[in-house]
Structures are given as C-alpha cells and as structure tokens.
Amino acid sequence: MEDFLNIIAQYAPNLLVSKPKFHFLVHLPTFICWFGPAIIFSTECYESFNHIFHLTAIYSNWQAPSHDTCHALSSQDIMKHIASGGFWFDPLEKC
DSSP: OHHHHHHHHHHOHHHHHHOHHHHHHHHHHHHHHHHSSOGGGOOHHHHHHHHHHHHHHHTOOSSSHHHHHHHHHHHHHHHHHHHTTOOOOOTTSOO
16 A cells, blocks of 8 residues: 555655545555445445536536536436336325
8 A cells, every 4th residue: 555655646646635535545454444344435336426417517508507407306306206106195185
C-alpha cells in the first residue's frame, strides 16, 4: 500500500489531495482489523447512478435542472410501480 501511495505521489500528487479515497487507503488495514471487510468504501453503485442523472439533465431546459431531474425520476418510479404490479389506495373507492 505504501509503494502504491508513493507512486501516486510521484506521478499525480494532486490526486492525493483531491480524492478522499486515497486517504482512506492509509487507514484501510486498521479498519479491516477493527470492523471486518471494507464494504462501506464501495461507491461504484452510487457513482454509476450519476449516469442516470446525466441522462435526465440532457433533456432539461436548464431553467430548473433539479426540477426536471426530479420530474423525470418520479415518472420512472411511477412506471416501475405500475410494471411491478403496484396499486394506489383510493379512499373513495369501496372495496
């Protein structure tokens, strides 16, 4: 681990400052001894979701991109709910 960090410091020192994952590597062996496998450091599933945000932002009018993204994701969630057999409770409808 020390050799890896030394190589990174030699060829790309800005990564050591800008990326917190490199700092976690210093403490990783201790954390593994204390807490077990390092599953909390896995961010690939969250980082892959950035692609979804990017795709929703492409079709935005850029006046309110967060609103457009929220609208697109809520529409996708509604479709997922319907496709998986979900239903909405209607208090006016008698069962």
